[in-house]
Amino acid sequence: MLRVHFTSGDLARTRIADGPDPLWESVLSLHRMQERRPDSVPADWRKHVAQQAAEPLRLLIPLVPARGYCPDFLTPAGAAEGFEAGLDALLSTPRSQLRSEIGRLGANGPLDPWTRSVGEGAAPALSRLGTALRDYQRIALGATWHRLRARIEADRAQLARTQWYRGTEAMLRTFGHGIRWRPPVLECEYPVDRDLQLEGRGLLVIPSYFCRRTPVALADTSLPPTLVYPATTTHSTGPTASLADNADTAHLARLLGHTRTAVLQSVGGDCTTSELARRAGVSLSSASEHASVLRGAGLISSSRRRNAVHHAITAVGLALLDGRHHGPVAA
Template identity: 55%
Template sequence: MHFSAGDLARTRIAEQPDPLWETVLSLHQLREHRREPVLDGWRRRGCARSVRALRLLSPLMPPRGYFPDFLTPAEASGGLECGIDAVLATPRGQLRAEIGLLAACNPLPHWARPLSEGNPRTLHGLGRALREYHRGVLAPGWPDIASRIEADRRHRTDAQCRLGTAEMLRTFAPMLHWQPPVLTADYPVERDVHLAGRGLLLVPSYFCRDRPVALLDETLWPVLVYPARAPHPGQLADPGARLAPLLGHTRAAVLQALQEPRTTSELARHAGVSLSSASEHASVLRRAGLVASTRQRHCMHHTLTQLGSHLLSGMLKGC
C-alpha cells in the first residue's frame, strides 16, 4: 500500500467491531474447526436457525480465495442493520460482476443467478441469513469480540496520538512492514494499492487470522482488516477486579465506567452509584491524575487521562 503525506493524515482505526467482516471471517474459522470460544459455544448449542443461515452464506464466503466485496460494505461500521441495508442496496452491476468472479473459481447454488440479477426476494433472503447468523453465532459472544477489538484499538490510537500515524504503523510489525511511504503485508497474491489521498481505514478483527485482508475493488474506500491482538496473559478480563484492592470496588467501577467520556449523571448511572458519590469519586481520581474534568454549561464532563487509561488497561509499566 503506497502512502502520500495526505494518506497518513487520513489513516484511522475503526471505532467499533464491524459485524459483517466478523461474519465473513468467523464463518471461515468455523469451517476450519479452529478452537474459538465464540464458535465452540455455537457448536455446542447447535442452533438450527444458524445452521440454515450457514448453508446459505457458505457458498458466498469460501474459506480460501475471493469473496465478494459487497458482503462487507463500509456502512457496516454503523452497525449490523446499516450494513445489511447497504448489502441489499448493492447496484446490480456490482452484484453481477462480483458473483461472476466468485463463480469463476467456485461452484454456486441455483439461487446465485437471481442474486446476481438483484432479485429482491433473494436479496432479502440473504439479509435474513446474515441476521440469523449474527444472532445465533456472534451475538452470544459479542462482548468478548468487542472487548478484544477495543483493547487493540486503544493500543493503536494511543500510539497514533503520542507518536503520529507513521510510528503507529510500526506497531503492526511483524504482520505489517512499514518502510515509508509503503506498507507491506504477506498476502496470497501480489498487489500494489495506491491510496491516492484517500487514506486507509484499519479494522481490527477478532476472527481475522495469520494475515490481513483487503478489498479487491480498488475503487472502493481502502480498508485493511487485521487480527486484533490477543490480551496479554497477565491481563484479567475485568480490569476493575484487578484495581479494586488498590482503589476500592466503587472507585474502580467509576474508573472503569470512564472508558467512554461521561457526564457526572451518566457516570453515576453506569457505575451504579448516587450522583453525589460519582462526583466525589471523580474528584479523588482527578486529584490522582487519572481523570480530567471540564464544565460545559451546567454539566461536568469526565474523561480518562493517559495515565488513567494505561492503568485501566493494565499497560502502565511497573504498577
C-alpha cells in the same frame, strides 16, 4: 504480499475504527467455521453455531468460501454505524456491483442457483440473504459481542493512543502479524501479490477478533481503502455463545434496563462519550446520562483527557456482563 502505498495526505487521513465491524466479523467468522484446525475457534462456539445456525450457514457459506475471492458487497462501509445500518447498505448494493462480484466469485467454481439469484439482484433472494445474515449475526455474535469487543479493545486503544501522541507513522510501526512499515509503503503478508494505491483517500484500519494470520483488504481498489487486521487477543478464551449467555443478558436488562445494558456493553476498554453514543445508538446526552449512572454504580470509570471524557469498563462491570458477579450492585 499486499503493498499499501501512502502519500503524506494519506498519513493524515488514516484512522483507527472505534471497534470491530459487525459485518466483517460475520464474514470472517464464516471463514473460521469452515476451517478444520481444532484451534481455529473455541469448540463450544463452533458447536453452538453449527447446531443453531444450520439454515443461515447453508445460504451464506456459498457466498463466503473458505479460500479465494469473497465479494466486497458483504462488508459495506455503512457497517461502521452498526449491524442494521450495514445490512441496509448491503441490501442496497447496485445490481451492477452484485452481478460483477458474484460473477467473479464464479471463477472459484460453479455457482449454485441461490448464489446466481443473489447476483441477479432478485428481491426474494436479497430478502433471504438479509434474513440469513441477521439470524447468523444473532446466533453467532449477538450474545457475545460485548466480550468480543472487550477482548480486542486494548489492542485497538493502543494503536489509537500511539497515533494520537506520536503520529500515524509511529502507529504503523507497531503492528505485528506480518505487517511492516517501510515508508512510504505498508507491507502485509497476503495470499496474493497486489498493490493498493491510497491516492489521498487515507486508510481505515479495523481490528478484528476473527481475522487470523494475515490482514484482509477489499478486492476492489475503487472502494474506500480498508485494512482489517488480526487484533492481539487470547483466542483460547474467545467468545462462546450459549443459552446461558442469552439468559445472562436478559437478566442484566431487567436489572439495568435495555438501553443502559447496551451502553454498558458498548464501553469496551476505552471510549469517549461521543464514541459511546455512536456504538450504543443513543444520543450524546443520553450516553452521558447513562455513563453517569453506571459510573456511580462502579461499573465504569471515567477520566477527562484534554477536551474529552473517556470511559472504561471496570472489573465489576465486566464480571457483571460475563454473568459471574452475584453480589449486590449499587443503584
